[in-house]
Amino acid sequence: MVKYNPKTWFSLIFHSYSRQVMKTLTPTLLFMIVYTTVCCFVIVDFFKLHESDFQPTIAMHSLLGIVLGLFLVFRTNTAYDRWWEGRKLWGGTVNSTRNFALKLNAYLSPENRDDRDWFAKMIPNFVFAMKESLRGGVQLNELEPVSDDFLESLQKYKHKPNRISAMLYSKVNELYKKGVLTGDQLINLDKELKDFIDFIGACERIKNTPIPYSYMMYVKKFIFIYIITLPFGFVTQSGYLTIIIVTLITFVLMSVELIAEEIEDPFGKDLNDLPTDELSGKIRDNVREILL
Amino acid sequence: MVKYNPKTWFSLIFHSYSRQVMKTLTPTLLFMIVYTTVCCFVIVDFFKLHESDFQPTIAMHSLLGIVLGLFLVFRTNTAYDRWWEGRKLWGGTVNSTRNFALKLNAYLSPENRDDRDWFAKMIPNFVFAMKESLRGGVQLNELEPVSDDFLESLQKYKHKPNRISAMLYSKVNELYKKGVLTGDQLINLDKELKDFIDFIGACERIKNTPIPYSYMMYVKKFIFIYIITLPFGFVTQSGYLTIIIVTLITFVLMSVELIAEEIEDPFGKDLNDLPTDELSGKIRDNVREILL
Amino acid sequence: MVKYNPKTWFSLIFHSYSRQVMKTLTPTLLFMIVYTTVCCFVIVDFFKLHESDFQPTIAMHSLLGIVLGLFLVFRTNTAYDRWWEGRKLWGGTVNSTRNFALKLNAYLSPENRDDRDWFAKMIPNFVFAMKESLRGGVQLNELEPVSDDFLESLQKYKHKPNRISAMLYSKVNELYKKGVLTGDQLINLDKELKDFIDFIGACERIKNTPIPYSYMMYVKKFIFIYIITLPFGFVTQSGYLTIIIVTLITFVLMSVELIAEEIEDPFGKDLNDLPTDELSGKIRDNVREILL
Amino acid sequence: MVKYNPKTWFSLIFHSYSRQVMKTLTPTLLFMIVYTTVCCFVIVDFFKLHESDFQPTIAMHSLLGIVLGLFLVFRTNTAYDRWWEGRKLWGGTVNSTRNFALKLNAYLSPENRDDRDWFAKMIPNFVFAMKESLRGGVQLNELEPVSDDFLESLQKYKHKPNRISAMLYSKVNELYKKGVLTGDQLINLDKELKDFIDFIGACERIKNTPIPYSYMMYVKKFIFIYIITLPFGFVTQSGYLTIIIVTLITFVLMSVELIAEEIEDPFGKDLNDLPTDELSGKIRDNVREILL
Amino acid sequence: MVKYNPKTWFSLIFHSYSRQVMKTLTPTLLFMIVYTTVCCFVIVDFFKLHESDFQPTIAMHSLLGIVLGLFLVFRTNTAYDRWWEGRKLWGGTVNSTRNFALKLNAYLSPENRDDRDWFAKMIPNFVFAMKESLRGGVQLNELEPVSDDFLESLQKYKHKPNRISAMLYSKVNELYKKGVLTGDQLINLDKELKDFIDFIGACERIKNTPIPYSYMMYVKKFIFIYIITLPFGFVTQSGYLTIIIVTLITFVLMSVELIAEEIEDPFGKDLNDLPTDELSGKIRDNVREILL
Known part of the structure; x- marks a missing residue:
């Protein structure tokens, strides 16, 4: 942009x-x-026609x-x-990632470095995968691995943002099962997890439907x-x-x-397209500042 | 389309x-x-009339x-x-089925093959039934049976998507009663179950009201x-x-x-109609990739 | 219509x-x-005026x-x-009654004939009362009595749909107090109960405000x-x-x-008015198919 | 109006x-x-100018x-x-007061005359205070006292509807603390309490922003x-x-x-203004019919 | 303005x-x-051209x-x-801060002076930081310190409103962990905490996207x-x-x-810009009147 x-x-x-x-x-x-x-x-x-004709x-x-x-x-x-709807959806992604990180920051104890680190990598990973999947394909080198086989295992999945979202859902549920998160906190975190999928789905709708x-x-x-x-x-x-x-x-x-x-197709890299690269970077900075 | x-x-x-x-x-x-x-x-x-007349x-x-x-x-x-509202509703269906599958994937243990399999069939079944019920009648051969008498028993019901939704609601509640799902998880799953009925209802509104x-x-x-x-x-x-x-x-x-x-009636099979066949197939693929 | x-x-x-x-x-x-x-x-x-005048x-x-x-x-x-807003509100009523019935169907055991029967009568009663109260007055003969003094006692109330909604709220709370419904289920059922009143209120707004x-x-x-x-x-x-x-x-x-x-007043019986009679009948059929 | x-x-x-x-x-x-x-x-x-000039x-x-x-x-x-937004907000106020009263009616036992009476007075009080605060100042004589020093103590507060809302919030929380209301019921009642403040805030926005x-x-x-x-x-x-x-x-x-x-300023007493006096009276009647 | x-x-x-x-x-x-x-x-x-040319x-x-x-x-x-969207977002901020303060007022006992005081300072702090961050940078002298190193520690963070929101989230969660707030109350308070971030995010979207x-x-x-x-x-x-x-x-x-x-950029100090200074002051007054 x-x-x-x-x-x-x-x-x-x-x-x-x-x-x-x-x-x-x-x-x-x-x-x-x-x-x-x-x-x-x-x-x-040639024909010398006049006004009246x-x-x-x-x-x-x-x-x-x-x-x-x-x-x-x-x-x-x-x-x-x-x-503008595309812009709102990306704005919504900024907000929901912030809220999600802020909630996790409040719910996880400051000593819990592992989980904090995991989320600080995976939330931005979702956003970077979303950005590129709207441009045709995910660039794995933009993602931060959370485990050794992360990138490799991700490649097996067609819809990469879905897979990352599945991992976020599972992680949150696992922490709930372990008692790190309470049921009330699970209910609160569910809103943002739902938002992530709703926003990427709406972006795909705009992209695929002229x-x-x-x-x-x-x-x-x-x-x-x-x-x-x-x-x-x-x-x-x-x-x-x-x-x-x-x-x-x-x-x-x-x-x-x-x-x-x-x-009308605002997710590319043209002059008038939305600054999704910039927004993704901003989200990574925000999430890190909050969680780490 | x-x-x-x-x-x-x-x-x-x-x-x-x-x-x-x-x-x-x-x-x-x-x-x-x-x-x-x-x-x-x-x-x-004939009448040789002039401008002034x-x-x-x-x-x-x-x-x-x-x-x-x-x-x-x-x-x-x-x-x-x-x-466009029709498109949004189908986009919403894509999102809600994804979210529903992602939540179930997190909440059900990986060993629970039976329930995973059941949902991996029934969520797409709802969508396929919805697609065809907006075109006049459900094509039962598009659905995947979850039990031997599934298709037979479904035929007794006038509104087939309602019936499938009823089975989804009951299944979720049953798992809750058995303790497989907690109350907090039940609250989270309720959002998508509600969405399914809201979306099909809104599509029916568009279809039936010129x-x-x-x-x-x-x-x-x-x-x-x-x-x-x-x-x-x-x-x-x-x-x-x-x-x-x-x-x-x-x-x-x-x-x-x-x-x-x-x-203005976008759910048929015409040139400008929404790609509901394609979207339904995409939903089945997504749900399977997530749950299985 | x-x-x-x-x-x-x-x-x-x-x-x-x-x-x-x-x-x-x-x-x-x-x-x-x-x-x-x-x-x-x-x-x-008469005056023989010309263009220029x-x-x-x-x-x-x-x-x-x-x-x-x-x-x-x-x-x-x-x-x-x-x-169109009127149509959406009635479409919303169709959806919320369906969802409410589907939830009750999942939450109430199949043997609980009494409560199922009660809701299968009272949900459509609300809709029929809503339909006629938007036309000036409720026609009690369209309602199905759930007890001997139901119609009689209803006549004492000025705003009949409110009264029926009060009975729905009380019944749900009573089942919760008795332990038939859990707290999580109460939270889920609250959404539709709230919808009913929101929809009738919005219809009254349209009707009363030219x-x-x-x-x-x-x-x-x-x-x-x-x-x-x-x-x-x-x-x-x-x-x-x-x-x-x-x-x-x-x-x-x-x-x-x-x-x-x-x-602009779409709830009457004119040529262009919404098919509220038909929708009410459809709701009754749907709710019965689900609950009974 | x-x-x-x-x-x-x-x-x-x-x-x-x-x-x-x-x-x-x-x-x-x-x-x-x-x-x-x-x-x-x-x-x-005078100048005798012609068309061509x-x-x-x-x-x-x-x-x-x-x-x-x-x-x-x-x-x-x-x-x-x-x-029309102003009208919707007042319509929303009608709906939310109804829902709030209907929920309280279900949750409070019929014998609990005191609390029912308190809410039957205070819900309409909020609405009457809201109506007049949008016209410049609250007319205390329209409110029904719930205690001897109610009106007097209210006068100390600049924003009277806020104060009444604070009393509603506190009362509900107090009943929750005493065990009269359960936690699930508290969650359900929170929606309407939030609505009240949202609606009055939105009305103030319309009024104060030409x-x-x-x-x-x-x-x-x-x-x-x-x-x-x-x-x-x-x-x-x-x-x-x-x-x-x-x-x-x-x-x-x-x-x-x-x-x-x-x-564009629809909350006054002019010919085209919204019938907020009438709506407030209607709300008082509705709430009383429901709770008493 | x-x-x-x-x-x-x-x-x-x-x-x-x-x-x-x-x-x-x-x-x-x-x-x-x-x-x-x-x-x-x-x-x-000069050229003396005529009409026909x-x-x-x-x-x-x-x-x-x-x-x-x-x-x-x-x-x-x-x-x-x-x-107008900017105005609505600020109106929403007024409403959500009010609701948040009203809920805290109901949930915290009147004797709990410390926590009340903390929130009475920090909620307006968020709003003042939001106002100035939309104008280029936060003016720390407008904020009220809640501890000796508050302002100093805040300066380390790039996005100041995010930091204040993190502190609000953490404080609420801490009170929940200590048993001062129950899980149901945590769920209710989560709505407004989410709103704060959503509103500031939407304002940033308007500001940054011509x-x-x-x-x-x-x-x-x-x-x-x-x-x-x-x-x-x-x-x-x-x-x-x-x-x-x-x-x-x-x-x-x-x-x-x-x-x-x-x-189209309504958050500055121009003639037509929104009265965000005035609104922030009003929010501080409201929150104080409610909590103290």
């Missing part, structure tokens, strides 16, 4: 979008410039423009909501039809000025959709 | 919608082309166009919200009135170009409503 | 709204036809049209939200001003065509408000 | 708004009539009109959400600029008709803002 | 925005006046104006939601393009009146964005 100051208008206006966005935007804009120039030439200089098209564009605008805002809203296929097709078809017919609405009135107008409108409409595409 | 890459503009623009949508859309577009052509011929070539109609369409656009976005929002009849009538009547009067708004100004304009506007307005129809 | 297929465009377009809506809509439309005809006659044929009015209507459209969507949203008086006045005043001035905006341009235009716009704007009126 | 029938169009259209709204609306409308008349006179009869202003108004409309709906939404100062300034500045420039947009086209047009638009725009002002 | 009366239209219209907003707004408006004057001069007096540009502005309006409302909504970089760029680029091309849309029709029109539109569009910038 880029850290930036929302108040620096100048750089925000003149910096270009991320490479991801420009990769589609630049060719589209170039194409539209050429296409509109051709349209202008054919209509104005095409006037209604602009009525159509003004009509559809509002509907399109509403759908782009709908699109923006859903993309932003997914992004907006419905038909809506995606609809928005893209709509933008395409709108832009491709745009020159005919302006050309007889504005002549070659049409090129600038069409390019600006294309820029405004395409950007929204391209940004939405970039935002 | 179709897996697709949201960034492939080209195929998204030129692929056609699902068969479900095209079944209504194609004849409507064909009808509108014929109808508009007839209107154009009658008004332009019809001008206000376009004011009406521009006025109503905004209101209609707002309602189509309202429609889209509610359809999408139902779809948006209010009057709204559905309203939106369809509004689109009909709007489209059917559209040629009169454009014909005197644009002549035979009206055919293209009306067809495009019809395409844009009808698609929204047709896609909304397809999205 | 009407069961309907959202995909039957033809019947949805040509069927008329519910009697409730038509009762206000028909006279309004008739009045507007007469009123607009008179306006047309007076302005076009009235042109700006259409600018005003186009300006206010957007604002009005936005408010009608706001109105629709709040009405729909109330309806949208603020001033907003209701505002929307109706706005529609009135808008429609009543509409003929002046179109008459000089469109002549007698104005009658059709004004009638269509009136139809579109009035319908929204009238449908919203019908939707 | 006014009780009204949302279906009585006639009276809703012709009744005037609350005195609060009219106090600002009437002088504004009168001012605008005078101001617009002067503008018309100066421009039409001022035409673009209407383009500006049409442009800004949409943005203003969107902001007024944003304003309406936030005001309504605050009002929308951000800058937004309030923005909306009012925007309306002012829009209305004050409005005559110039219409006068050359519509002449003295402008007076009616400007007055209508002013009426429509100002009303929204004035109603929002009235709605 | 400014305390103000939303009903004082006069001062709200004529007071200027906060210095923060004016710092960007004033130069922008001045620049636009100069820039538009130059444009007017060049086009009207530039007419379509206004169509483009009217088209894009709606889309821009929709995005500004989206921007406003997200900024306001962040602000809206996605790409959206911020998009909105600013869009406003820039819109305003910079605006003079060309009006100049041939309105001549030097264009200066006023462009300035007004610039004022309206820029203000929204600038206010949003100011609102």
